[in-house]
Amino acid sequence: MLRLLAERILFSVATLLGVGLCLFVLTRSMAGTPALTVLGMEATPQQIQQFNHDHGLDRPVIAQYWHWLRGVADGLNFGHSLLSGRPVGPMLRADMPITFEIVGIAFVFAVLVALPLGILSASFQGRIIDHVARIVAVVGVSVPGFWIGLMLIRFPAVQFGWFPPGGFTPWSGGVWPHLQSIVLPCFALGIYYVAILSRMTRSGLVEVGSQDYIRTARAMGLGRGLILVHALKNALVPVVSVGAMSFGYMFGWALIIEYLFNIPGMSNALLTAIDNRDYTVVQAIVFIFTLVFIVSNLLADMLNAYLNPKLAHGQ
Amino acid sequence: MSAAAGTRALRLPRLLSAGPSALIGGGIVLVVVLAAVFAPWIAPHDPLAVSIENSLLPPGGTFLLGTDQAGRDVLSRLIWGARISLMVSLLAVVIGMTCGIVTGLVAACYRQTWIEQVIMRCMEAVASIPLLIWAVALLGILGVEPIVVRGLSFGNEWKLLVLIGLLYTPTLTRIMHDVAVGEIAADYVKARRIQGVSTLSILLGDVLPNCMGPLVVQGTLLVAIGVVVEASVSFIGLGVQPPTPSWGSMLADSRNYIFSSEWWLPVFPGLAISLTVIGFNLLGDGLRDLLDPRHASRGIAG
Amino acid sequence: MSAPLLAVRGLRVAFPIGGVMAEAVRGVDLDIAPGEALGLVGESGSGKSLSAMAVMRLIAPPGRITAGSASFDGTDLLALPEAEMRRRRGRDISMVFQDPSTSLDPAFTIGQQLTQVIRAHRPELGRRAAREHAIEALALVGIAAPSRRLGHYPHEFSGGMRQRVLIAMAVACQPKLLIADEPTTALDVTVQARIVDLLWDLRERLGLGILFISHNLDLVAEICDRVCVMYAGRIVEAATARQVFTAPRHPYTRLLQRCVPRLHAPTDALESIEGAPPRLGAIPPGCAFAPRCPDAAEICRTEQPATRASGTREFACWAVP
Numbered sequence: 001m002l003r004l005l006a007e008r009i010l011f012s013v014a015t016l017l018g019v020g021l022c023l024f025v026l027t028r029s030m031a032g033t034p035a036l037t038v039l040g041m042e043a044t045p046q047q048i049q050q051f052n053h054d055h056g057l058d059r060p061v062i063a064q065y066w067h068w069l070r071g072v073a074d075g076l077n078f079g080h081s082l083l084s085g086r087p088v089g090p091m092l093r094a095d096m097p098i099t100f101e102i103v104g105i106a107f108v109f110a111v112l113v114a115l116p117l118g119i120l121s122a123s124f125q126g127r128i129i130d131h132v133a134r135i136v137a138v139v140g141v142s143v144p145g146f147w148i149g150l151m152l153i154r155f156p157a158v159q160f161g162w163f164p165p166g167g168f169t170p171w172s173g174g175v176w177p178h179l180q181s182i183v184l185p186c187f188a189l190g191i192y193y194v195a196i197l198s199r200m201t202r203s204g205l206v207e208v209g210s211q212d213y214i215r216t217a218r219a220m221g222l223g224r225g226l227i228l229v230h231a232l233k234n235a236l237v238p239v240v241s242v243g244a245m246s247f248g249y250m251f252g253w254a255l256i257i258e259y260l261f262n263i264p265g266m267s268n269a270l271l272t273a274i275d276n277r278d279y280t281v282v283q284a285i286v287f288i289f290t291l292v293f294i295v296s297n298l299l300a301d302m303l304n305a306y307l308n309p310k311l312a313h314g315q
Numbered sequence: 316m317s318a319a320a321g322t323r324a325l326r327l328p329r330l331l332s333a334g335p336s337a338l339i340g341g342g343i344v345l346v347v348v349l350a351a352v353f354a355p356w357i358a359p360h361d362p363l364a365v366s367i368e369n370s371l372l373p374p375g376g377t378f379l380l381g382t383d384q385a386g387r388d389v390l391s392r393l394i395w396g397a398r399i400s401l402m403v404s405l406l407a408v409v410i411g412m413t414c415g416i417v418t419g420l421v422a423a424c425y426r427q428t429w430i431e432q433v434i435m436r437c438m439e440a441v442a443s444i445p446l447l448i449w450a451v452a453l454l455g456i457l458g459v460e461p462i463v464v465r466g467l468s469f470g471n472e473w474k475l476l477v478l479i480g481l482l483y484t485p486t487l488t489r490i491m492h493d494v495a496v497g498e499i500a501a502d503y504v505k506a507r508r509i510q511g512v513s514t515l516s517i518l519l520g521d522v523l524p525n526c527m528g529p530l531v532v533q534g535t536l537l538v539a540i541g542v543v544v545e546a547s548v549s550f551i552g553l554g555v556q557p558p559t560p561s562w563g564s565m566l567a568d569s570r571n572y573i574f575s576s577e578w579w580l581p582v583f584p585g586l587a588i589s590l591t592v593i594g595f596n597l598l599g600d601g602l603r604d605l606l607d608p609r610h611a612s613r614g615i616a617g
Numbered sequence: 618m619s620a621p622l623l624a625v626r627g628l629r630v631a632f633p634i635g636g637v638m639a640e641a642v643r644g645v646d647l648d649i650a651p652g653e654a655l656g657l658v659g660e661s662g663s664g665k666s667l668s669a670m671a672v673m674r675l676i677a678p679p680g681r682i683t684a685g686s687a688s689f690d691g692t693d694l695l696a697l698p699e700a701e702m703r704r705r706r707g708r709d710i711s712m713v714f715q716d717p718s719t720s721l722d723p724a725f726t727i728g729q730q731l732t733q734v735i736r737a738h739r740p741e742l743g744r745r746a747a748r749e750h751a752i753e754a755l756a757l758v759g760i761a762a763p764s765r766r767l768g769h770y771p772h773e774f775s776g777g778m779r780q781r782v783l784i785a786m787a788v789a790c791q792p793k794l795l796i797a798d799e800p801t802t803a804l805d806v807t808v809q810a811r812i813v814d815l816l817w818d819l820r821e822r823l824g825l826g827i828l829f830i831s832h833n834l835d836l837v838a839e840i841c842d843r844v845c846v847m848y849a850g851r852i853v854e855a856a857t858a859r860q861v862f863t864a865p866r867h868p869y870t871r872l873l874q875r876c877v878p879r880l881h882a883p884t885d886a887l888e889s890i891e892g893a894p895p896r897l898g899a900i901p902p903g904c905a906f907a908p909r910c911p912d913a914a915e916i917c918r919t920e921q922p923a924t925r926a927s928g929t930r931e932f933a934c935w936a937v938p
Contacts, residue, residue: 015440026456142592144543146550147585150566150573154581158574165573212719219675219714220734220786221707233724252447256547260570270448271551274455286452293445 008301012294017069020287024065027279068283088284092266096288098168099258099265102182103250106190111243114194118201118239119228122209133198140195146256149188153261157184168263185261189254193246200242204235241304248296251289337601343594351397360388362395362560371572374579381579383568389579392560393587399561400591403476404541408534410480411487416530418484419491420518423499435492442485447544450478454553461556472545472555479544483537490533494526528606535599539592546588562588621648621688622794622826623672623710628685628695630664630671632897639898640683642668643850646924649794654820654827656837656858658873659847660894665830668847669796671695673712674702690793708738711787712796716803717779721771727782728767731755731789738790754785757822758815777808781815788819794826795819802831813840834873838862843929846870849895849905851921856930867932868910904935912936 052058059067121133157165163184169177208214208231217227255267262268266285273281350357359379369386372378380389422434454474462469498504499522507517548554549563557564562584569580630642642664649655659665670676672687672694687694689710694702706712714720722730731751736742742750748767755763758781771779780800787795797816801809817840820827831837837844838858845855846869854867865871872890892909895901901908907917914936922933 011436011439012443015443018440019444023452026453138593138596139589142539142596143589144546144585144592146547147566147581147588150569150581150585154573154578212714212716213722215675215714216720216783216786217722219673219706219712220737221703221705222733222737223703226733226737230722230725234722248445252445253547255447255451256550259551267448270452271455274452274553279456282452282456286448289445289448290443293448294443297443 004305005302008298012298016291016294019290020069021062021065023283023286023290024068025061027283028061028064072287088281091281092269092284092288095264095266095269098170098263099251099254099267102185102189102258102263102265103247103254105182106186106254107193107243107247107250109186110190110193110197110246113190114197115201117194117198119205119232121198121202122205125206130202133202137195137199140191143191145188145192145253146260148191149184149257149260152184152188168261182263185257185263188260189250189257192253193243193250196246197239197243200239201235204237204239205231208235237304237307240307241300244296244300244303248293248300251292336597337605340594340597340599340601343590344598347397347591347594348401350394351401354394354398358388358391358394360391362387362391363558364388371577373577380583381577383565383580384571387560389565389583392565393562393583396560396562396565396584396587397591399472399555399559400542400545400588403472403479403545403555404538407476407479407483407541408537410477411483411537412530412534414481414484415487416491416523419488420495420523422488422492423495424514424518426496426499431492434488438485438488441482444482446479446482447547449482450475450544450548451551451553453478454548459553459556470556470559471553472559472561475545475548475554476541479541486537487530487533490529491526494529495522498522498525532599532603532606535595535602539595539599542588542592542595620691622651622653622690623647623649623828624686624688625668625672626686626688628668628671628687629683630667630676630680631683632680634898637898638681638683640900641680641850641897642671643900645685645847645850645852647845647852647855649826649828651793652820652824652826653843654817654829654841656841656844657828657830657847658832658834658837658844660832662894662897663847664850665847666798669712669798669828669830673706673710673796674699675712704738707734707787707792708790709792710794710796711790711792712798713780713783713787713800715799717776717783718803720783721779723771726768726770727774728769731767731782731786734786735789750789751785754789755782757788757819758782758785760785776804777812780804780808780812784812784815784819788823788825791823792825794828796828796830798830799832800829834861834870846873849900851905851933852924852931853906853934854930854932856932860930866927866930867934868912868936869906870932872911904933910936 049058117133117136121130124130152163153165157163164177164181167181169181171178211234214227214231217230222230251267254265255270257263258265258267259271266288270282270285270289273279273285359377364387366386369378369382370384372382372386374381374389378388378390380393382388383392418434418438422431425431454471457474459471461471462473504517504521507521508514512520545554545561546563546566549561550567552564552567555561555564565584566581569577569584572580625645625647628642628645629640631638631640633639641662645664645668647655647657647668657665657668667676667680671682671685672689674682674694674697676682682695685695689705694705694710697705721727725733728748728751731754732744732747735747735750735754739747739750751767752763755766760766760778760781766774771782774782784795784800795816800816801812804812813836816827816829819825827841829837829841834844834846838861841858843855844858844861845852846861846867847853848869854861854865854870856866861870862874865874869890876890890909895905895908901918903916903918903920904910904913904922907913910917916935920935922935924931924933
């Protein structure tokens with residue numbers, strides 16, 4: 001088991017490094033040099049060459065990559081923005097927590113709503129709550145989150161004025177205004193996962209409900225609460241690993257949500273950097289996102305492996 | 316022994332009794348596909364025709380769903396937008412399927428060898444890439460200009476669909492591999508080999524058709540995802556470029572009018588996306604009950 | 618004769634098939650005296666398991682108990698509210714099922730599952746006391762090193778051991794009646810005898826009544842005091858084990874007897890009863906066994922035979938005097 005774990009981690013690290021290299025090569029070779037952006041359109045070839053040399057852009061790609069990796073490993077030094085010259089790390093330090101907060105809260109929201117919804121649907125199969133939950137699920141999985149966000153801005157925010165229509169109030173602006181400014185984006189981001197997780201919970205519970213050990217629990221006179229615990233502990237195994245993976249996927253959709261709501265997080269920084277051809281920033285941000293994604297997938301695999309063999313043995 | 320011995324034939328009565336989900340989904344998909352195919356004949360107006368005097372008209376009259384800021388008919392742009400969305404999503408799935416089928420089959424054939432290991436590992440690596448982020452980053456880096464090959468201009472949406480297709484490959488490879496491994500080990504394949512049929516013929520004639528069920532189901536669901544991805548990327552401005560109508564870019568344009576009363580600008584494109592996606596999702600779920608016995612009745616609507 | 622521990626009267630259980638309610642249990646009467654071992658025998662689909670599940674009120678919808686009463690210790694179980702019935706399950710009346718490999722929750726240790734049952738019925742017990750009880754219960758069913766095995770998961774036990782654990786759970790609160798639904802069918806032959814021995818050992822020690830359900834007439838007649846034979850949802854014969862063994866009256870019982878190959882009287886051909894039991898919802902009028910009965914008369918096909926008592930025996934047949 002430990003060997004499997006070590007192997008998975010090693011593979012993930014290798015993937016990250018390999019993917020990072022591809023990223024590096026792409027940004028270096030395709031994007032062109034930002035020299036023109038920085039120095040202006042009238043820069044002479046010598047000035048461009050000097051710029052490139054100063055920024056180490058004329059060395060072989062592998063060497064540049066190695067240099068960059070060492071910088072990251074040393075002190076999270078992601079280099080300097082080619083546009084402003086400021087170090088990338090500190091720039092991101094302000095943006096990262098915001099993105100993580102939005103995704104984190106959206107994820108917690110999704111879980112907190114999906115689980116009870118799934119449990120209720122399974123317990124009252126065929127009744128009103130089950131049908132309502134099913135409709136919510138179909139809609140939630142199909143309607144794009146960013147359009148829900150757009151509609152939320154247009155109607156509850158602009159039309160009725162219940163929420164600020166975008167923009168982001170940091171914690172420093174007060175707890176309540178901050179929370180108000182993130183309700184809509186977190187809701188829009190999370191609704192898709194409410195749909196997925198609630199359906200998985202429901203179908204898992206329904207399947208487990210017909211298992212023999214639930215019959216045993218009932219025959220032994222266990223109370224409804226305890227029977228639910230038995231059912232959940234078994235039914236939630238796949239939900240947990242899907243949930244862990246979903247956390248990683250959410251960062252992708254958060255990009256659109258941040259753009260829509262003008263939230264100054266990492267995703268928006270990525271879009272700005274792309275616009276400016278500031279590829280040290282692009283590289284750093286995509287690298288971080290990929291790292292987060294790989295880690296959450298790894299976590300999902302580990303959770304699955306940990307929870308499953310216990311059950312697989314019985315079969 | 317014919318190939319039918321190993322084929323699970325799809326019988327019509329079962330198809331019809333697949334339940335309302337598949338039929339509703341199929342119906343919606345059919346409408347969207349027809350709209351996309353017959354766009355030039357169905358669309359009441361030219362989607363690219365700019366007429367400032369007609370700008371921002373509310374729904375009604377000649378412009379059933381209103382006009383946008385350039386006076387273009389929303390309904391016509393929606394119908395033409397269906398073309399782009401479907402083209403991107405369907406072609407992306409086709410690319411993914413082709414790559415996935417080939418790599419999955421090869422991996423399954425060389426089971427327990429290093430070839431299988433390498434292929435599956437590579438797929439795992441590709442699957443570790445967050446789709447949307449990389450699509451955006453790559454499109455941003457590569458630029459949004461059309462690609463011109465021998466005089467033929469391929470708009471930015473082609474880059475997008477190739478990208479999405481490649482990023483779909485790991486999922487489809489894995490399904491193909493898992494199912495093919497099971498089929499290859501089945502008795503009927505051994506029987507065919509004894510009959511002296513060539514390996515390629517067995518693979519293409521017997522194994523592949525039996526694997527199509529789960530692949531078709533997954534493909535349908537991936538089309539749904541593709542529609543949302545295309546819309547999202549176009550929304551940010553890195554997808555379909557103007558003036559080609561796309562539901563995502565129509566939503567992007569509508570942002571300028573979020574504070575004013577032109578409600579029809581954000582509502583209709585979003586409805587179009589939602590309905591299309593619901594259609595493909597329901598169809599995929601319904602097909603899953605029919606074609607994929609491994610996961611019967613575990614769909615989103617089930 | 619003392620009051621019966623369990624007295625079932627007119628039990629009927631039905632399931633919807635093709636939109637119509639079809640009866641799987643069609644009027645079952647049986648009595649179990651305190652400490653008595655009653656065997657319930659029948660083919661698959663005869664309704665024997667369903668009858669037991671009905672008494673335990675474990676019939677899941679869309680199946681329903683449509684009629685009858687089950688008087689246990691003076692109270693009609695079928696009329697109790699669910700909360701009341703739950704209190705009795707596991708504490709006064711318990712059940713063990715056929716397949717031990719799927720009857721234990723793989724996600725919990727057997728210690729956890731045992732103590733859950735114990736504390737459900739004896740909430741006054743603290744964790745340590747409940748644990749002691751669990752260890753005692755495991756020792757009672759013959760599991761070695763019980764305190765160590767409490768922390769093991771079901772998959773770490775063999776099939777026979779798992780069935781012992783389930784029996785331990787069933788008797789942990791010292792019930793008055795234990796229903797065993799084919800408890801040995803899914804086990805190795807060598808283990809079967811030991812489980813039966815265990816059950817009878819517990820019966821002596823705890824004064825348990827046992828309802829032993831099986832399709833094996835021989836086994837049941839050997840170990841039980843009385844035997845009820847079921848066919849197509851009705852009890853066709855109820856007699857002492859000795860009577861069933863030596864002089865069965867009902868044609869079905871007689872045929873069942875002859876089907877079991879015996880070592881001391883080898884025959885050339887294995888006997889079996891021609892035909893198959895009627896399907897649910899397709900039970901012919903009259904006696905359900907008539908189509909397969911060698912002694913069937915005209916009346917058998919039109920009217921259901923009434924149950925007649927004759928000494929310690931009851932049976933339902935027109936053909937037998």
